[in-house]
Amino acid sequence: MLQEIRLAIAARVLEVSRTKGVTGPGEASVEYRLVRNAKAAAVRSGRLSAEDVCDAHPELLRAARNIGRPTEDRCPVCDGAVTVEVTYVFGAKLPAGGTCPGTATELKRLLRREEPVQAYTVEVCTACKFHHLLRRFPGDAAATPASRRSRSGS
Numbered sequence: 001m002l003q004e005i006r007l008a009i010a011a012r013v014l015e016v017s018r019t020k021g022v023t024g025p026g027e028a029s030v031e032y033r034l035v036r037n038a039k040a041a042a043v044r045s046g047r048l049s050a051e052d053v054c055d056a057h058p059e060l061l062r063a064a065r066n067i068g069r070p071t072e073d074r075c076p077v078c079d080g081a082v083t084v085e086v087t088y089v090f091g092a093k094l095p096a097g098g099t100c101p102g103t104a105t106e107l108k109r110l111l112r113r114e115e116p117v118q119a120y121t122v123e124v125c126t127a128c129k130f131h132h133l134l135r136r137f138p139g140d141a142a143a144t145p146a147s148r149r150s151r152s153g154s
Ligand SMILES: [Zn+2]
Pocket: 075, 076, 077, 078, 079, 080, 081, 125, 126, 127, 128, 129, 130
């Protein structure tokens, strides 16, 4: 049964990544909203238990409470609270666990780094601990020609 859900989700991801905006040559911003909705639907219908999707790490919950940006959506699982978004940025010369910019300005600065970065936005419900990867997108360096990027090397 879980296998079926995974296949359905994988199909949706492919569908979404083909239709959503491309931010640079070969580097797509991928939206996972449909996957999120499929997960929530699976919980509602009993195919997944709430514990399977409501297990946000304490660090993530802390970030969500302190610097999460409110979304316009209620939690699809508990329907009790508006969810927040937390963005993590990964890349060379950044902490292995990624860094979590606290402001939009800080995020912009990270995305403009010379070294390629990858950002992951996670949606979190601080009420029931539902969390889900909402979107993945590259930094600005990925959108610029390789010739410009190569200057930062050796
Ligand atoms: Zn919730």
